Amino acid sequence: MGREVAYLVFVETHKSYIAILFIQFVYAGMALFSKAAILKGMNHFVFVVYRQALASIALAPFAYFFERDRYAPLSYTLLFKIFLVSFCGVTLGLNLYYVAIKYTSATLAAATTNTIPAITFVMAVILRMEILSMRQLSGLAKVLGSIAGVSGALVFAFVKGPPIHLFNGYPSNQSSNSPHTYSMTDGSTVEWLKGPLVMLSANTAWSLWLILQAPIVEQYPAKLRLTTLQCFFSCIQSACWAIGFERNIDSWKLGWDIRLLSVAYCGVVVTGITFWLQIWVIEKKGPVFIAIVGGAILLVGGLYSVLWGKNKEETKQSEIKEPIQETKEEIV
Template sequence: MKGLSIRIISSMESKKPYIAMMFIQFVYAGMALFSKAAIGAGMNPFVFVVYRQAFASLALTPFSIFLERKKAPRPSFCLLCKIFFVSLFGITLSLNLYYVALNNTSATVATATTNTIPAITFIIAAFLRMESITLKHYYGVAKVIGTTVCLSGALVVALYNGPAVKMNWKSSSSFHHHQTGHISNDPSPPSNSSPKAVDSVKGALIMLSANTVWSFWLILQGPLIKLYPAKVHLTTLQCWFSCIQSLIVAVIFERNNPSSWKLGWDIHLLSVAYCGIVVTGMTYWLQAWCIERKGPVFIAMFTPLALVITIIFSAFIWKEQLHWGSIAGALLLIGGLYSVLWGKNKEELTNTTTEEDIQNDAKTKEANELELIDAERQLKCFIE
């Protein structure tokens, strides 16, 4: 009985990372849906970013104080400048682009295009010589093909609607009046010359730009963490910097519209609080824990789940119209993503095995040399 209990507990422990990652993907899907609802209801994208980062900063500050108060070093002025510019380029620019794009496209397209981030990161890292490209090995071919397929899927999502998936409902919510692009109330695909189609393409391309900037930010995090290893402090500093920077951006664009800053007990407040506290605060800890337990590839493999959740909720709750072009592009995105991840995983396993072989060869060589020295010693003693 005791052995059975131990096995049950062990089985539950092993499933925790899977449960955590599924929860995280639900959170990310909720971010796209709530954000689109708030912006569709009239909230300004630039103001949204300010409030989101303010909530995130306030949520993370207590944790950074209590958890890393003693081990966090005092950053130098030069380091603060680096963190400031990384925050400006990575968080402020990418988030503002993301929400401007979301104002011109659907939550489904926004979630779909996030699957391009691993492929874009791979391309940037390859140009910076931080990632190797070799067609001599199957894993190198898988990464190149996966990247090509992933970006092709993104272009399909951005530029091609295709025929509408026939649904047996009519939209009745005012929220749908603000939807644009691949998700629409019109059962027939919009004409490429229509304002809606133009906005949809513009929104998807801006979203890809946001993902590109975010990929740069991900690459810069590695060197930055080496300079300042207190991760929670670093994240909190970047949130505060991006909040201040986004405030300046919003004031520039909305200086003649003070009413856009008002928050009431409505979807606007719920969305910014959700994105700031739950998305930035809670998922940070869960993802860090999952990476520590299972590694980064395990985390990335769950990314398409957020797309599936978004499609389901968009179709059945918001009663949005789905198009076959979006589905085809999403399938290409997911297929390309898994090809890149598979190739990356195989490359890491091969490199690890090679390093172990080199270490084993070095140990064997050292052992043989010691045996030879010992044998020479014994021979010398015998002769004497």
């Protein structure tokens, strides 16, 4: 009984951290599924439309049944604000993200999210939502941490190494005759630069969305309805965007393949669940918290995993060497 109480207390006090960790894993899956759908030939603008439409349909019943008794007045001014926030963060951020992922890898897309904490922090300081004091150690740590996050993402984005072939199903554009050399033509260089720069723009739009959630939630505290409205508005905005860029009817067709699975995952799990979780965490902890803590958890977890794996390898190597040494001594 005591253990159960302690477990419940732990979950209650750390639920914001658990939610952010879950969000990070979901976003990693989003990068993989999205890249797979685009490689399968799906138009990235159409992908956003279907994703947001499915998210709106999935969230609407929950928003109605769980928050129908909650009083949250919705004026035309507030509705217009939600429309603008949806465009600045969700519509612009997602469409730029999928344009960038077309030219880059899912790994780079996940890695460049390290710029989001720094961008969010700078925006929060400019808008006076975050306090910065360079005379204090905490303020200096914020600045150095932001610089480190951006520097790491830029190094990962612009330092180009040899291609690593993990899946045979996704062919590389590079020649297999020279696996240790990586040459780029002028066209590929432009695309290589375009991807990270567009991804940086997408992260900036996403950081702006995180910042703008706090004042919107104060005016409209019904979080499920707020998430549903943002998904609905972004679906309409993305549809206008997609129609302008893609007129081919065949590009709008979905089949029973990875494209439908990716749309379902990104629509229901990513947009439907994690957007609501992020708004909830922002209301509790603020926009900078959700941007920074997720990266910190993955950084510490990744470092621990590497050290643990290295220790296991050394242990196995020592266990192998000991019998060999004993055998040599017996022969001598």
